[in-house]
Structure formats: structure tokens, C-alpha cells
Amino acid sequence: MLRLSTPGHLRFGQAAEFTANYGGAEANVAVSVAQFGGSAAYVTRVPENDLADRALAELRGLRVDVDRVVRGGSRLGVYFLEHGASVRPTKVIYDRAHSSMAEAEPGHFDWDAIFQGARWFHWSGITPALSPGAAEACAQACAAARGRGLTVSFDLNYRAKLWSPAEAGRVLAPLMRHVDLCITSAEEARTIFGFDVPADAPDKDERAARALCAEFGFQQVALTARQSSSADETDWGATLFANGEAYPSRRLRVGIVDRLGAGDAFSGALLFSLMRGDEPPGAIEFAVAASALQHTIYGDYNLATLAEVEALVGGAGGGRVQR
Amino acid sequence: MLRLSTPGHLRFGQAAEFTANYGGAEANVAVSVAQFGGSAAYVTRVPENDLADRALAELRGLRVDVDRVVRGGSRLGVYFLEHGASVRPTKVIYDRAHSSMAEAEPGHFDWDAIFQGARWFHWSGITPALSPGAAEACAQACAAARGRGLTVSFDLNYRAKLWSPAEAGRVLAPLMRHVDLCITSAEEARTIFGFDVPADAPDKDERAARALCAEFGFQQVALTARQSSSADETDWGATLFANGEAYPSRRLRVGIVDRLGAGDAFSGALLFSLMRGDEPPGAIEFAVAASALQHTIYGDYNLATLAEVEALVGGAGGGRVQR
Amino acid sequence: MLRLSTPGHLRFGQAAEFTANYGGAEANVAVSVAQFGGSAAYVTRVPENDLADRALAELRGLRVDVDRVVRGGSRLGVYFLEHGASVRPTKVIYDRAHSSMAEAEPGHFDWDAIFQGARWFHWSGITPALSPGAAEACAQACAAARGRGLTVSFDLNYRAKLWSPAEAGRVLAPLMRHVDLCITSAEEARTIFGFDVPADAPDKDERAARALCAEFGFQQVALTARQSSSADETDWGATLFANGEAYPSRRLRVGIVDRLGAGDAFSGALLFSLMRGDEPPGAIEFAVAASALQHTIYGDYNLATLAEVEALVGGAGGGRVQR
């Protein structure tokens, strides 16, 4: 997707130019894994044009394998972004209908070839929201991944501008049985799957995780928990539920340069950490620190390095100049 | 007026370019009313040149009727703006002497024609500060407005770089009898009209409002109350005094993108709210929320929408992305 | 030196352009003195090229005398700067090896001619860190300055990317006997000179200052004390130790536009204040206020005016627009 942002804090009505960034939920996750030194390939469908070429060149430059991307269809998804400030929320205008991916059909992807050599498959709830064809492609990918013994992770990523909670629940629920690791938030889980966890229960994350595992048979559930007081600052943390236990992270107070992509940065870092064999307490701290840093980076990609994330896990963050 | 701002936080001595915005106290008020869906016409005098054309095109684009603007004179007023940060205050260099409006004379305006079809007239204390001719034009406008039965509102808007408190008081006092709604602050009222309200009295706003009504016979008085700790953040609220009672708003903590125009946004929103028949408690909350949002918008105009203001009145502001 | 910064909060990997600023520790100090109305000349060695010409033109424009600058060598020192945000620290890539100054040799400077008419000599610990030749030039300058009866001030300015604490201590210690006023921090003094002052002692600044005076015979010691919680904000203050007594400043909470050069702004303001005869309590407040303002100014130079510093000393800083 092409993201077109108004400069600084300008509103849509004021913008004489847009800053261009390329991204997308799964692409962002792949970038995170690759930036930390992992190996990641990205699969999607994009048109044969110069904008899509640029998007792929960026990913390739960041060490994401894009050789399995399918070319075709007529347009790259676009969204317009207006950064909020203080009491004014960030605003998004989606223009992603009819994108190459939204018009993807199951036959476009040869999952057996795509999964050759892979051991993990990650997908996001945004993709099936695009169109029935995209949803069907997700379903086939999940089945193929499971059939080949890949670990499957899933980030719910509910977008109210794309579908209703009811639609989302109806489409996603049957796919959940293929998922090993589910990434969401207690609030999202309640909205989409209707779990009856009170929003203000002190152990709401653990209860939501248990309910998700009970319902869908997930091995692990990661729940992010954001508390924002304004568009400029957030309080950020998460809980990983694994082996029947909840591992809450410490919470970080983070000033925001660009909030978008934080959830993907969380997913990417969590995947990287789990893939390299970190235990749950370490993995959840790594994922929270990585995504905290992503809030301070313009664009959807998390360009924080492994060393930077580990320094923040280790207690840095006080703002000393590195010189 | 043409506002020329240094980019970002650069000082005047560093700026190799200036960002251009057009505005002016009454123009900003008109934009607010028009943006919320009200009907507003703006009256001023600007020269016949391309800069003035641009200023009028912007206003026209924002649905402000500029057909009654008088063309003539030799220059558009200019001011240079350096945005402050933290302990460094925002700085303004005025270059508005000899502007077309400063050189306006009463004969330039045919108030009867101008007020055709109008029901409300709003003016600001900056205009009579420009020159005796501009002050005389204000006086004639007030008289004509009152004569035609328009509601007259007035924003004191004292500018120390334009005139002294004594001068301001001397020129403005006689005009006050035409005013129905006076917008100012307790501190301004004390400075200009010499009311003896202690700056730290807990009920200083109510006492100032009562004094103003007693002295000048206003129907309503709105007093804004800003408490700034730095150039980056402010605490913002206001009180509307109407029917002998004070209606204080809740107070908002607001991060600042651009402070200029906040007072005009308050006036514009208050006018809109009162014109559509809101009761004082609702009107003052609407005006405070609208002007809080304006602090987060670059330029003098308040480009917040009616829906956004109402969402903030209703408790939004926590920074959630709208997607 | 040429500083090349990524725009806004972009990371090095994202930058398609760099903002150019010129500076350097001693140059920044000279600018401060000259901006406040003092007389300052800057001595260094820069190549014969257009970039160095631009650097000198800027300094000359700001009233710094650059007529004693030596031209020669092959390159201007460069450093690349990535501004941090919140939990992400600011990052510097030095590219100053082999600069004209790093390749300076003692014979390049005729200190007797240079010090003609001077009464004060200030140098920074960065210069001897560049190369043995630069260190030798510093030593000769110190000796010549002392020989001519100039007051000598020194800012330790330790840079871990240039040398180790042990190297710094070994090179700097013998030069300290020429120094009248030493500017550093308790932490730096401990790191470089090994004073055994516990980092959390409440009177650690005073104890460090006493130890420095005892060891090196300084007349005065100024210790800055920064406490940062993030890359966006800092708590800032200092202590001046003179005549056997410690004069701590009040502490200021400062939002950060650009942290670089704050130490130099402190030194420059302190020198100016002492040169004009301020007493220690006034001098340290002036220096802290000046460097607090410098945090709000882009680039290494402190472009705050004398009046602005004095206003902040006097209690301003609340963010009121000057209009």
C-alpha cells in the first residue's frame, strides 16, 4: 500500500503535498523480522506499475524477499493519512477498494511453491477484510501452511472502516483453527468475538487470553494494551499468554512521532523473538520495546535495530546523545 | 493579513523561507462560522494585487462571502511569526502600518449595503487599533449595525504592540454601548478598563463579567482563561456570563501546534453556537472545545469540523486513530 | 565542522536530504559571547574550499572575528546527526578524522600574534581528542595564553567516540595547570580524572568541584547537571564553585528542539557573564537560562538574545506570545 501523509500536522484541507511511504500490515511485520536479522518473505499481489516497483524495491532493500509477490490487477491500495496532535485524533481516508490484492483470487497464489522452505506464516485480519477473494486466499494460505506444518500467527487488526465487527467475526472465526499464535487486544477480542470480559477488570487481559485459547485452541495469545491520553503520547504494554500462564510486560510511556505500524512492529518483534527461541517473559519485553521504538519512527516500518531494542529492554531510553 | 512564519522552530535569523498563511481576527471568526455550516461574510479593505486575491480566494474557498470586501489602498498588512518552543516564547514582528485597512476611511464602506440581510455583526479590538480612520469605520459600523437591529459582538483582543492600554480604553469605551456580547479575559478587562478585580481571586471571572455588564450594559460576556506553562502546552477554559449567571466550561490541557487564532476560534464557535440557539452551558463548552482543537491546527483558521468539535465536547480527545 | 542532520525525526536510513549547520565546540562558545554583545575571535584550521568559506561567513555574520583562522589541510570535519525522540536516543556518526584541524600541527599557529589584544582564552576537550598534533597545539596555546596573562577556561566535553577516558585523562591532566575556570560535570570529572565522588551523593557537585580545585588548582569550576528522562525533555541546572563556595542555580524543565550545543551555550554565557563582572550567583543563573533557551533552538549556535536570557532569568518562560 501507498500511504500518503500530509506534512507535519497539516490537515487534509491544507496539504499541498503528501509524503509517500509504502507499507501494509504483513509487509511491516516482514520488515521487522528482516531488520532484526531474521529471514522473511512477503507475499501479496500488486499491479505492474512504477509505484508498485518502488514499494517492492524498498522492501527488497530492507532485506525482505519479494520474489514471491504476484503481479497483476490494476491498482496499488492507497490510504491518506492526517497526523493528529493533542486533542485532535489522527485521521485516515482509505482508498484501497479494487486494489490488486482486494481483487486477488485464490488461483493467483500457488501456496505450495510459496511456502517452500518456510517455517512460519503470519497474516493479518486486514487482508480478509478487503474482499471475499482476499478472504478466500487467506483461508487457502492458512490451510496450506498448516498442512505443511508451519507455525501460523495472526494479528486481528480490526479496521472499522473496512468491515463491521459482525462481518469480521463471521469471516475470521472459521480461520482461527489454523492459528497457533493470535495477536490482538482484549478490547478487540471482545468486540469481534464477543467474549464477555469487563473492560475494567484488572485481569481482563488474562481472562481474554484464556477465553480465546478455550474457544479457538490457540497455543499462544499476545494482547497489546494501549492507553492514550492524546495523539502525542501513549502508555504502552502487552501480555503474552503461553503455556497457561500470563506474562505481562512492563509498561512504557512513549512520545509519538508516528503511531501507525506500532501493532505490526509488535507482531514482527514478537515473531522474531519467539523464532530465535526467547522465553515468553523475554519475548514480550522485546516486542513491547521494539514497538515502543517504532512509535518514534516516521512511517510504518520499524527501523529500530536489534541493539537499540535490546538497549531499551535493558533500561535505556533516557535520551542521552550517543556520541 | 499575510502571516509569514519561519519553518518549524527556526528563529527569524535562521529562516531562508517563510510559510505563508492568510488571516486576520475577523476573517478567522468568519471562517469558523462558515466551516461549521453557518453563513458568514467578511468585510475589510485590501489592495488590488495578487496577494490580496489569494487571501480572498482562500476565504471564498472556505465558504466565507467576500463580495463586500473593498479593494483599494496600497498594501496588505503583513506580520512575521517565529514559533516558540518550551521556555522560548513565540514572537511576532508586525508590519501592518499603512495597510489598506489601516488607511481605510469611513467613506470607504457603505454599511447599509453591507449589512443587507445580516443579523449579527462581529468586530475585534485590533481593527480600531490600526488607525483613527479604521477606528472611525468601526464606530460607524457599530452604529449602523445597532440601528438595523443586528446583534453586535466584540472581541477585545488587546495588542500591546499596536497601542497602549490607555489609548485602547479611550477609543473602545465609547463603542461599548453598541455591543451585546463582549469577549475578553479578566486580565484584559482589568488592563484596559481598569476594573479592580484581583488577579488571584477564585471568582475573578465572574466578578469581571459582572463589572463589565454593569459598566457597559452588555447582554453577555465571555471570558477566556488561559494558563500556559510553556510555548508547547496550555491549559484552556472559559466562562460565559449570561442572564446574570456564570457558566464556566471544563478545562482542557492542550498541546500546541500553533497558538495563533485560538481566541478567534473561540469567538467564531461561540457565535455559531449562540446563533443556532444553544444554551449558555452548551455554547461555552462548544467554544472551548473548538478553540482547543484550533491549537492543534497550523495557521490562524480553525479547520476543525462540527463533528470533531462535538466529539471533543462529548469526551473524545484520547488520541485513538480514526481508521 | 559541518553538521548534517536528517530532517525532522527521520532515521539515517530514511533521509533523502540532510540539513546543513556549521559549528564546533569553541565556535559555538564564540557565537554566544558575540551574540550577547561581547567580542570574540575564533581560531581553528579549515581547508580552502567553499564549505569552509560558508562556515566562516556564518560566523563572521554573527560577529565572530574569524580573521585568525588558519586555512589549509584537506577537509572540513563532518558529523551526521539523527535527532532522537522519546525513548529513541539521538545518534551521531562522526566523520572528523583527517580534518584540517585534526591534521593541524603546532607550527600552523602563531599564538603570540593570535592572542594580540585578547584577555581570555577558551578551549574544549574535544580539540586535543582529534589528534596528537591538535593536542600539542592546545598545549602551546595554553602555555602562550598563560604566559600573556590571559584567563584560561576549559570545557572538558568528553566524547566517547573520540577517545577513551584513560587517554583523555592522560592527555588533559598536564594541561589543567594552565586552566583558571574548568567547566565539566561531576560525572565527567569522575570518569576522566577518577575522583571518588559517589554518583548519588546529594552534595556530589560541590565535592567534585572541591576535588578538582584541590587537584588542579582551578580558580573556578562550573558543573552542569542534566537529568533526562527522554530525548524530548530534560531537567537542567548547574553549580558554579568559586571562592571556596558552591552556587547552585535553580533547575529548569526544558522541552528539546535540538540538544546539541547546549554545553557550549552554557560555557559561552558563563564566560560572557563573568567577563562583564557578574557575581557567581548571577553568572550561573545567566548561564543556565541561556543554555536552557539553546535547547529550544535548532542548530548548535545559541541565537537567544541577551534580553531573552535575562527575561528567563527573571521568571519568564510561560509561553505567552509576544505581540
Place this chain on the structure above:
Amino acid sequence: MLRLSTPGHLRFGQAAEFTANYGGAEANVAVSVAQFGGSAAYVTRVPENDLADRALAELRGLRVDVDRVVRGGSRLGVYFLEHGASVRPTKVIYDRAHSSMAEAEPGHFDWDAIFQGARWFHWSGITPALSPGAAEACAQACAAARGRGLTVSFDLNYRAKLWSPAEAGRVLAPLMRHVDLCITSAEEARTIFGFDVPADAPDKDERAARALCAEFGFQQVALTARQSSSADETDWGATLFANGEAYPSRRLRVGIVDRLGAGDAFSGALLFSLMRGDEPPGAIEFAVAASALQHTIYGDYNLATLAEVEALVGGAGGGRVQR
């Protein structure tokens, strides 16, 4: 439509930002008429979002009446533009499928209400190329306009990326009987309608015009004739065929700032000139001069003034500074 251009001469693959301009064939024509002092209303269908609001605000600011614009559908048409240079041609990526206008249906427009008070209707061949629904809307508009006695002008504006010549001919031919003034080029006419005029005949424009009139019964035909040697410069002229006679303009050599919108500028100026009663020789010179100036203006709108066009008609253009 939203046009998103790469800055300067950057290629799509290099652009980190896009400059935003709003336009569209008929909108550009309306702007020309309004800028010269004529009265023009623009009719189209755009979605209910902030980008469309901005597009309409720009037009309203330029005095184009947009009150008859229909709101609905899901997206504003977009195109991406890469400015060529010298031997490298300008490149366009269209992303206008599924725009609100492409999905317009005849029932969306109440032509009788729309044409209230109008005396001229202009449309472009791009609109029916968008979709069958848009083509049907054009047909109904033409019929309604003719039925109400409006003069109908039409700019063929063939776009190879939207449809084939055969499709264009098939859709457009039946609509031609409603057209009074047809604007095209000899080459376009040959391509779309298959007139057998040799490309190198010296009188090819006159012959094409006669053939068009004979075939479709046009009152007038205007044929532009561009001869480009590079992306930077063009040779520009036109012929108006009216009352059975051909009126060729003088030819101008024009350096190009931005080629897009030149044809619309020609149409707009020709309409304005004919509407105010200019004779053919004057009208064609006015239209050629106006569109020559438009080549020197960034964006699709022709922002040249009436005085500037008339000066160029009168022989200016030599580059003397106006001071």
C-alpha cells in the same frame, strides 16, 4: 481528480513525496472562464471526504460555482504524474477507475435543475471514457442542454489509457449531433473518426475541420496543432473553422513548466472569447495565447489573467521583468 506529481524531475521510483493538485478536464475549463471574469459552474460527482472538500474549496476560491456538484460514491479519481525532461517523456499512471464520477449513473444528475440559468454547456471526451454510466450521463446532459437551447461545446481529449480509438468513436459519434463547437486536433479526428486526411498535408487542419462539419454538422471546429521536439519545449498554434472559413493563429514557441491542462486552457479561453463576442480571428489568438501561458504555470489550472493573455496576444513575451 487529485493529481499527485513527483517533485521536480524525479521519477516515480525516486519520489518520497508527491505534490497535490486538483483538476480535471471540465474543471480546468471552468477555472479558465472564471479567472478571465466569466461565470462558470462545474458539475461532477465526488465523494464525501476531506480530499473532495479540498478540491471543491479550490474551485470555489477561483470563483467556480460548485454548488451543483453531486456528492456520493467512494473515491476521488487519482492520477500520478512524473514530469519528463528533454528526451524523456512525461508519464502518467491513472488510478481513476471506480471514482465517484466513473460510478455515476444518469439518475444522479437532475439536468434541468443544473442547467437553470445557463447558456453554454461544455464537456470533454474523457468523461464518457470513464464508464458506461458516465457516458450515459453525458448523453443525457447533451440532450438536455440542446433541448434548453444551450450552446454545446466538446473537447475530444482522447486518452489511449482509457479506451481504444474504436470504442471512443463508437461512443462519441452519436453524441456529436448535440455539439455546436468541437475542439480536437487533426490527428485525433483522424484516429477516432477515421477521416482520411494525410498527416503531412499542408492544409490538413482545414480539411479535417471541413470533414468534421460535414459529418457531424458542427457550427465551429477548433483544431490545436502541437509540435514538440522534447519534453521541455513545444511549438503551439491552432485553427478555428467557422462560417466555412479557417482562421489559423500565429504559432508560439513555448518553454514548458507543466504541459498538463494546456488543451483545457485552450478550450476555456476559446469559450470565454466566443462568449464575450470576439470574432474568430481574435478568439483563436486569445485561446492560443492563453494556453501558451498555461504551459508556463504549474498545475492543470490556467492562472494567467485576462491582462496577461491580452499582452501576449499583443506581442509581449520577451521576458522583461515587470517592476
Place this chain on the structure above:
Amino acid sequence: MLRLSTPGHLRFGQAAEFTANYGGAEANVAVSVAQFGGSAAYVTRVPENDLADRALAELRGLRVDVDRVVRGGSRLGVYFLEHGASVRPTKVIYDRAHSSMAEAEPGHFDWDAIFQGARWFHWSGITPALSPGAAEACAQACAAARGRGLTVSFDLNYRAKLWSPAEAGRVLAPLMRHVDLCITSAEEARTIFGFDVPADAPDKDERAARALCAEFGFQQVALTARQSSSADETDWGATLFANGEAYPSRRLRVGIVDRLGAGDAFSGALLFSLMRGDEPPGAIEFAVAASALQHTIYGDYNLATLAEVEALVGGAGGGRVQR
């Protein structure tokens, strides 16, 4: 003066920002002399504000002595600039009335102190056009300069937006007796002083020069001769008339980056060349080459170096990269 230019080729109505450059006819001349290595001081009157400080800092940085500049009055002169292209001329909006210099009075300048140590005085015809006070200051300066034996040079620099030819002639004629070297063009001389030299006479420059010497007793006359075919390119040359003989330069075809300041660059280079003792043929070639280069430099100052001018005099200019 502060020059505010629209970026690139944007029109005034399109500009959301202005590029700031500082200049002025005599300042530009001083910069040229100083950049080539000469010694130059600039005298004017500017207000006490940050914009004037910046203007002076730039000049000081470029080695122009600004210590004799008088501070006072209320505003810096401003002009707005829209760069033309091809058939569209460059456009200027002056906003210099009431500037500090326009409101200068003779008593503001102590010419005896100002001319201390000087040997040459240069002034431009723009200054007396500003106001009677400025004209009177010019007259006193000329008399004082002549009285002290300085060489006096004068650049006619007629600006139609400031005064009429008749006014210019009336004010300037009496001052001409103080002038040794007059710089103008044949066309200007005819317009202002009414010499009857046909515009198309092949020897019109020589005849105009002879007439000027005969009328006013000039020692030398330099006449520039520009022939522009568009806003992008010019044909440029000049003639120096000295010792009763005309020395025409070769003519150069020059592409234009920024035309403003070319005449001042010519004057500055001519002064420098004559001051260092060049003979007329060398001096006129130097001045033409210098001002040709200035056409390729953004802003009013000529930042070409002595070596670059001499290389162009020597036949360079073919565009080879210097690497």
C-alpha cells in the same frame, strides 16, 4: 530589502511559502566588490528588528562592512517576486513604501564620518525614488563625496513602479554633476533624460554615451544592452565609454536562473575592475562576464568568484564539470 519569492515557477496565487533573500541595489554592488576581494562598506537605514539583523548578518558574512548602517524607522522594505518562465514575464509586487530608508531624512546620516577612509561612492537611482527625504540624503551624500574627492558612480536603475520618467529626470538631473561614472542603458537614458537617439541605430550606445557626457560631464559611461526573447534566456553585453572612445564587450547568450540583481552585478564588477586599475576593454569584459554569471545564481547577490569570472572572460562557459 527582504525579497520574498514564490518557489520554483509558482504564481503568487499558488504560493504556500516564500523564499527569503535579502538585497537591494547598493547592497548587491557592495557584495560584488567584497566577494572579488575588494573592500566595501554599505550605508542604509534599517529598523531595529530581527529581520534587519539577519539582512546585516548576511552582508557582514560576505565581508561587507555594515558598521555604518543607521538603525531606526519602522520597517524593512519588502518585495514579492514571482519568477516568470518562457512567455510569462517575471512579476514584482513592491511593498517598500514607509521603509526605514524611505523615511530617512538627511540628518540621519553623518556623511563626513561615513566617508572616512573611502575613495569611491556608488549610489543607485532607486534610492531617490523612494521619497523626498531619501532623495535629499542622496544629494547630500553626493555633495559630501565630491567634496572629499571620492569618485562617484551612479546606476540609473529606473523603476516604473516607483516613479514616472519625468519625476525621475527632474530629481536626478541636478545630481548628475556630482557623478564621474554613469551606468545605464541607451533606452533608459532616452526615457529619463530624453536624448534623441533612435532605438535601432547601430551605434546607439556610443551616441547615447556621448550625449550623456556632453550633457552631464561624466568621465565615463557604461551602457548595458540586454536582448531577451523569453524569461528563460537573454543575450547580454555592454559598452564602456571612456576617454572619448566606446569599448563594446563581446555578447553572451545566458540561460537564466534568476535575473534580478544582474545590473547590480554589472556595476559591482565594473567598479571592482576599474578600482584595481583594469583598462576599459578588460573592465567591460569583466563586468559583462560577472553579470552573466549572476544570471545563473539564485538571489540578488553575485556569488561568482573572481576566478570564475576570469575563466568566463577567458572563454570558459561550456559546461564541463569541474572534477
Place this chain on the structure above:
Amino acid sequence: MLRLSTPGHLRFGQAAEFTANYGGAEANVAVSVAQFGGSAAYVTRVPENDLADRALAELRGLRVDVDRVVRGGSRLGVYFLEHGASVRPTKVIYDRAHSSMAEAEPGHFDWDAIFQGARWFHWSGITPALSPGAAEACAQACAAARGRGLTVSFDLNYRAKLWSPAEAGRVLAPLMRHVDLCITSAEEARTIFGFDVPADAPDKDERAARALCAEFGFQQVALTARQSSSADETDWGATLFANGEAYPSRRLRVGIVDRLGAGDAFSGALLFSLMRGDEPPGAIEFAVAASALQHTIYGDYNLATLAEVEALVGGAGGGRVQR
């Protein structure tokens, strides 16, 4: 290398920012080959820092294999670029001494591993100019390439700022025996190797090529022939000498957006064309068209596509918009 260019036509002394591009002679060649669809790996030595990471990411994104790049040393080479205009030449300030590549030593490269799977080796005369170590690395690479049967091509690329003709000749001559295809110009060959071909001989290219083959035993020689009249435009063509015959290309007149990298674009296109088996006449036309297009593209890389080059070979270039 990092190239830092002043924006637009600004001079070094005016630039407040620099545009960053990454490139280098051999990197540019590799990009050309990869962009046309060939397979290319780039070998160099760069430091372990974020700037080098960015440089490699760009190349990787453009499909150049950078896995064989050696990391080490302390700095990336830098050069500063000021784009000329018209009579003002483009200017370069090199700052590449002590770069990681300049400090490379033969032991840094394992040529046998590097050449695994390769069939062609290309190098440029800039590399041995950097330092004796770099020259030695070139010598070893040539020998290893020849030993493994690779075709070796060489672009002389003489840079007067790096070494004298005599030095260049002395270092390069012994390496020539490893070279199959030599790319240079008649003028360069004369300067460096002293061939006695008159600069104005009509067959000077053929004579130079014959002399080079006779002296060094090249299989093929390609000679570019640029004729510039200004910094804005060039006349461009080349001759390929192969099998004892000269194949001159047609000549193209090209407007210049950015001249740097044109020679590398020629080399890259020639290599691609020869590698895919084009005959000499086709190869030289392809290479000239490709490098003509590169003049119109900002930065050192040739981002023209295969289709665009072939269109220009086939006669396009007339500036028609592709829409």
C-alpha cells in the same frame, strides 16, 4: 559514496541543506545492468555504519547483489555537488580520502570467492586513483578475473582532482593487458596515454581506438564524444570499435537535469547490450540512448527502463505525454 548536492541551482555558499544520493562509478554501472534485467553484483568496501547500510539498501532494492561487499574501515567516501547552469559549470568538492575503499588493502578481498559464478568484471579508473592499496586491489582483481576467464571491461574515467595524467598513465598502463573492452574518450586517451591524435581530426575517434588496440591489445574500444555548449545542454554520441571497424552512433541533443553518472550509464548499457548478444551497431545505439536518458534523471543511477531506452533508439524523444 554519498553524494551531497545543493538544492536546485544553489551554490555551496547558499545551501542550507544537501540532497543525499548514493552512487559510485562501478555501483552506477551495476544498477544499469540490473535495471535492464541483467544480473549484477557490486564489490567494494564500506564502513559499518547507518549511512553505508542505506547505500547498500538502495542498491539491493534496485536488484544489485551487494552480498560480496566488504565491511570495514572508518568512513564512506563523500562528495559535495553544486549543479551549474548555463555559463556556470557544475562543481565538485571531493571528500573521499581515507574512505573505507581508499584504505582497502588487497587482503580485504577474496577474489576467487567473489568471482564465483561471474562471467564479466567491470572496473573504473577512479578506483586505483584512490590509493595505492586500492590500485593494488584492482590489479589483483584484474588478474583473478582474467585467470578465471571473465571478460574484463574498464572505464578510464580520469579525474583531475584525484591524480595527474602522468600518475594515472603510470598506474593504469600495466593493468591494461587484462582488459578486453576499454571505455574512454579520444581526449582522455590522448591525455593519459599520450596518443598523438589531433583533437580536431574528423576521424579522431577511430584513430584513437586503433591506437589503443595496437598499444594494449583490447578487443573492443568504446569512445564517448560529448560536446557541451553550456551546463544545461549537451550533444552526445559515441563510437564502438570492434573487429577492426568503427561503429559511430547517431548523435543526440540532450537537455540536462543531472549530468553525473552519464558515463557510467553508457558503460552499464553497453555491457548489458553486449552481454545479451547485440551486434556493435545496436549496442552503441543502445548505450548512447540509455546514457542520453540518464542526463534527464536526477542522481547518478540510470533509472530509465529497457522499454524507454528502446523507444528512444527507435526514434521517440519528442516529448509526447504518455497518457
